[in-house]
Amino acid sequence: EAGVAQSPRYKIIEKRQSVAFWCNPISGHATLYWYQQILGQGPKLLIQFQNNGVVDDSQLPKDRFSAERLKGVDSTLKIQPAKLEDSAVYLCASSLDLLNQQFFGPGTRLTVL
């Protein structure tokens, strides 16, 4: 069974630039999550989708971050414009439904200079 795929694996940008991350969840998983993990911290949930609808985006900085999940499968997370404090690993995870075990992708390491 293929795992959660993410791209790119690494990205370096300058502040005020834009960046987008892509995630392909495990086939058949209805729930998709985006997390931000700052160095030395645990992951923090940014947004949660159930199929193609947003379930929880209470911790997403909506002035600069946006995410979508078209057709209830792949998802993209965008930052526009990026700030220095956005430097982190962005993890995508998926699960069969809201209460099941989450499976994580390898993450995208973002460095904002």
Added chain:
Amino acid sequence: KQEVTQIPAALSVPEGENLVLNCSFTDSAIYNLQWFRQDPGKGLTSLLLIQSSQREQTSGRLNASLDKSSGRSTLYIAASQPGDSATYLCAVRQASGAGSYQLTFGKGTKLSVIP
């Protein structure tokens, strides 16, 4: 607001030792608790999931316990091996105000097993 604390932040042990990692949480109204492993530059791998009604779960050399009323969980690793070296994260799942369920993570314990 739920807070998850993991102690110690880092641990170094010689190969073959048994060890215990600790996790505590402030709000006992949890649905379940999950232990993850994270290797450098990689995502998280789920190790064990304990439902709120359960006391413990075992998988191979790993045993996780849960005392929901006191807000504590432990991860016991038997006969540690160098391949166990990684960061171990504890996370609790509870209902969120948005009508869903959310995982709250601790900062992790970085384990080094010395050959």
